[in-house]
Amino acid sequence: MVNDLILDVHDLKKAYDGVDVLKGIGFSLKKGETKVLIGPSGSGKSTLLRCINYLTTPDAGCIKLNGEEVLDTNIDAMRARMGFVFQDFNLFSHLTVLDNVRICQIKVKGKDKASATERAHQELERVGLADRAEAYPAELSGGQQQRVSIARALAMDPDVLLFDEPTSALDPELTGEVTKVMQQLAKEGMTMVVVTHEMSFARQAADEIIFMEHGYIVEQGAPDFMFNQSTHERTRAFLNVIAEHG
Template sequence: MQQPSSATADSSAVFSSPADGKKAVAVEFKQVSKSFGVHQVIQQVDLSVAVGEVVAVCGPSGSGKSTLIRLINHLETLSSGEIFIHQRPTAGLSGKALRQLRTHIGFVFQQFNLYAHLDALDNVSLALTKVHGWKQDAARHKARELLVRVGLADRAHHFPSQLSGGQQQRVAIARALVTDPNIILFDEPTSALDPEMIGEVLLVMQELAHSGITMIVVTHEMSFAREIADRVVFMDGGQILEQADPESFFTQPQHPRARRFLQKVLFPLRSAQEQLAKEGKVDELAP
């Protein structure tokens, strides 16, 4: 198969994990902050993610979760602090150096972001031919392998409009894997899906988690965080309030805000009833 002229080969020494196999740090945030105008959405975050670790980032809407992971591959720019990928600083990267960084970091978006005029096969292979210089036959061969991996071998020539939401997201995952990244980021990958389609995407993510790739997943899917993640990071107000292994986080959360969040997410009806009772508004829901 035709190999890329500059996709993974030239950049592997720059952002790949250590060759000695030691359990190193894949992603590290040091005093990272991000503001949009006067609104600070990330406040002096420190976080380390080990090579091969699966980290679930949870928290209420507007807590800064998505912004946090978008900073990793420069979809958003830092206001202050530093982010390191495999111990190497990433601040100020542009041009070829930024493309090299992104080659090693896959990103799966909430809204799929597939090209409507391309079929699944070409959506996956496009970056290899247009950005990394692969021959079309070789790029499509690799794209087919990835579609097999995500269970869509029979949908290679279907356009996004012919695919369900779950199938579109699996194509997006295949696309994120096409450059053989060693880190993959997920920004609420199931939030736009019909509930019946969520499981098929989570199964693919579970297979990835078991493959040894480093994963950082912003999610409201508590089952994924509890059953698949190695660690749960809880955010609110642009800060990390708690980090723990899943068992500890879900059974004995330490921060009061984390406890309130879990109560509302895991027991929404009970939580709403208790809140109304606390406010003396129980009669408002009476028939």
């Protein structure tokens, strides 16, 4: 049987100090799909992404990656198959760009230095930074740092890439260079979940948009449906606010 579900999240729940933040979230992602997660501040978007790779431990529910359940006991191996791109880049400041892209390949995947180096150069080329391999993160713009972080994730051959507001720490002129790379990845068939307020990216790259509020998925659908045909009052109200305030 062919099963092309890469990520399958079922009835995920999380509470902080007795307050329910995720109230039973379910969605799935097929190979090559990009889903964009939107919703007001505090709706649980980051908590959901962090629960998927156990940066935050869920209270209940089930997460499957390529048919295999993600558990406390296998989390290191599972994490190696899920790339995570953070808002604040999370690069090692004392390492060069090349070493940032190489280190997990060597330490987590056990690759030898030569093949990790070759792959790092390939991924840096892919994100348009072939000429900055010897720079340190502090010598790069925020947009360039985020592209290094994407290259680092790609070099691990992940089954899925998770992005939590990858451009929200960037000036508008730097946002475009990062969303362009992400759009290209979506086109090339990378499987991705992206939390973002960049609606032009969502329109162009998402197979589906998921709207979350108060720990629930309120509605999900293709971009055209969500932007133009949704009759759900909360979805429309949220998209109107985004359209007004960018």
